Amino acid sequence: MAQYSLEISYLIASIAFIIGLKFLGHPETARKGNIIAAIGMFIAVITTIFLYKSPEGKPLGNYVWIFGGIIIGTVVGTLMAKKVQMTAMPQMVSLFNGVGAACVALISVVEFSHYNTTHTGASLFNGLTLTIILGSIIGCISFSGSIIAWGKLEGKIKDIYLPANQLINIVLMLSIIGTGVYLMMQPTANLNLLLIISAISLIYGILFVFPIGGADMPVVISLLNSFTGVAAACGGFLYNNQAMLTGGILVGSSGTILTILMCKAMNRSLTNVIIGAFSNPKTKKADAGAEQRTVKEISVTDCAVLMSYSKKVIIVPGYGLAVAQAQHICHELEKTLEEKGVEVLYAIHPVAGRMPGHMNVLLAEADVPYPKLLEMDEINPEFSTTDVALVIGANDVVNPAAKNDKDSPIYGMPILDVENAKNIIINKRSMNAGYAGIDNELFYDAKTKMLFGDAKGVLQKLVTEVKAN
Amino acid sequence: METIVSFIGENIKVFYILILSIFLGIEVISKVPSILHTPLMSGANAIHGxxxxxxxxxxxLADSNDYLSLVLGFIAVILGTLNVVGGFVVTDRMLEMFKKKPKS
Structure with a gap:
């Protein structure tokens, strides 16, 4: 009876995961979907604690440890998730992904350390060993990779290009596979070998993410997310646990599709994102050697006049807006302009900010109405009839090099056609290059004027000036 | 070869689940608007928790004198809970901003 109750609860949890994911794909049902999935998870965990019995019929013990761990995890997790700023969400997701992956790796190590006492088979050449090894390899790669991705988005780790990085990675991967096969050929479980495999996997994860930078980080996080899903499924196989199996595989396959969708939004292939990262430094250096060119500046007052007497203004938000927490004041500028009869729209590039949908979340927080947020395909034809395109802290997503310069690392990424607008005003803090680290031709365009300063401060002044006009 | 065949044969149900779940995952996600990519990734992140x-x-199942399992298992429980709870709460916070504000 108890055994069946557990199986049925896993069935319910699996269905909850599926429905949850499905609902998460539509704006109206998304929040409900998240809650359904969370309830499924709760059921699976609670029933496991009280109903699970090992194959030998032993119930779970160590309740103090289990509940202690769960309480610590819940308190810390809730605090972290509640405290994090909206701008730092992407790295938070990466961090949570990393700890989940570490969890799988630890489980694999512990299970393997028991292997000799629970299994007395002649060889390790079997599916169980394979799943344990795979779980620890994928778990370790996903863990160290996610931590590096987190550090990069936090700005703590810079892009690092090792000489022959790609070659090193191939050698590492081959040694992981080689040691794995060697381990499976052993007569008894050798924990040290598994630890060596884990260590190499950790290094591989670090070197895998190190050179990837710029707008590609969301794709990497999504990819690592699906890795962890696969690792979780390995755990499900290990314990013959349906909830872990379906949950893990669902995330693995949907995460892969999501990764591909993100790549498509940038008009790049996944291989291009991963392999392309290794050729970046050359183009960077070539750009740095270019002659000094001058940009035109505009004062806040002039900018306010220009915008007040425009018919149509398109605001292009980017990461700079997010960092400055300027979404609310941006919405106020939009309302002030509208009161003056100016049509204001937002142009949302799919990867503006640090993650797809990042800008939508931020502007939704500031109560900007949905119909004003236009995606790239809808807004691009609008630029030619626009008087002022106001670019706030965006750079790579408006860089014409993506269209014109075959050598540019972002070549081929669809961009917002800001250059078609009659006037272009670019708010930036300084002339530093964007996240991808490349120069932007648009800044030197005859129609472009720069409005230097922190997005929040500048917009604040703009609102005051526009009101005065 | 025989090992592989018997392995698949013994675990045939698992392989059914595997294949069907892969297709299900692909079906469920296709045609998602890009505004939901981030919350969706975050939600999926919580589910693999x-x-x-x-x-x-x-x-x-760890024996009370098996310190390796106790310590690593304890850390694993904390990390797993972090992943689940943090993941769902962060996703909820993201989605909270999408809810329609009452028109006043």
């Missing part, structure tokens, strides 16, 4: 179940089993 189901590894917490494995961590609980490791912890619960």
């Amino acid at each position: 189901v590894v917490i179940v494995g961590a609980v089993i490791v912890m619960g």
